[in-house]
Amino acid sequence: MAASPPPGRSTTALITTGGTIAAHTTTDGAVPALGADDLLAASNTGAADAGAGNGGPGAVRTVDLMSVDSSAMTVADQFAVVRAVAEALADPATAGVVVTHGTDTMEETAFLVDLYLTDDRPVVFTGAQLPADSPDADGPRNLAAALATVRDPASGGRGVLVVAGGRVLPARGVFKVSTTDAAAFDSVSTDLPRPVLTDGIPLGRTARVDTFALYPGVSPGLIAAAVAQNAAGIVLAATGSGNTHPDITAEVALAVAHGVTVVVASRVPYGEVSATYGGGGGAVDLHRAGAIVSPWLRAPQARMALIALLTAKSDPEAIAEFFAASVM
Ligand SMILES: NC(=O)C[C@H](N)C(=O)O
DSSP, X not given: OOXXXXXXOOEEEEEEEESGGGEEEETTEEEEOOOHHHHHHHSTTOTTTTTTTTTSTTEEEEEEEEEEOGGGOOHHHHHHHHHHHHHHHHSTTXXXXXXXXXXXXXXXXXXXXXXXXXXXXXXXXXXXXXXXXSTTOOHHHHHHHHHHHHHOGGGTTSOEEEEETTEEEESTTEEEOOSSOSSOEEESOTTOOOOOOOSOOOOSOOOOEEEEEXXXXXXXXXXXXXXXXXXXXXXXXXXXXXXXOXXXXXXXXXXXXXXXXXXXEESSSXXXXXXXXXXXSSHHHHHHTTOEEOSSSOHHHHHHHHHHHHHTTOXXXXXXXXXXXXXX
């Protein structure tokens, strides 16, 4: 049974980054407009209700980190979120952290934070599908649920969680399943292990990793172009259980020979990716060409893992071990 937070750990840190949860509808489209205090006030558990400022059990400390649509986030922005969560947890008064974030790339940033999270205190991401000025705005409900999840002792030790539309899902394996439904997310598997990176959060430049979705007729030149542009890694969202055309396999072998790390994921949402098929372009062939199979992490999360691992100068064996350890 999860223990109650130690006395003194009484504050929830609320970090805002923008997204639809903070957006207003304008003549130029929906754009982030609100900060943490506005979001708290709109939430059923608004600042006063939550006891913010009085040090009580429901105190909320706010950090307006950035105000962007998550589809426009850079990798540097994502690492800024990782650092903001680490800074919040460095405060002994922090009982847990809520991050508000656009839903488009929440699966990437929440996963990146989870990659570095060795602390048992709850960290919860939430967002919304409808702008804050919509009559049916789902953001206030989601924020209330996220704050309640952080305060639930059962949330401790589970790694980063994603809360939306009444669902609470671990960040590992989560992905956006609907552009509009309040239940925006599902998971490839809610039981994925959580290998973490303990070499510290990078401060400077991060490794460039490109992702390509594969399809009938895909040009092998895409991979050559990424190599020519100095990508350190490439993630393939292959068809089916990790398969493609033999011409791609040949380019993968060349990329690996250039020192580029290639990871094979799938464009299919559910099920395991495995070296099953041959024929020149199957995952058996891609593996023989030097690619690493990602059995469960799909391309967006496999890419974040590869960015983090390559930035930490992990060698191909260590990278293969990470993906092998990410199996149920
Ligand atoms: N529902 C959303 O939050 C979508 C928005 N484009 C974002 O990711 O910031």
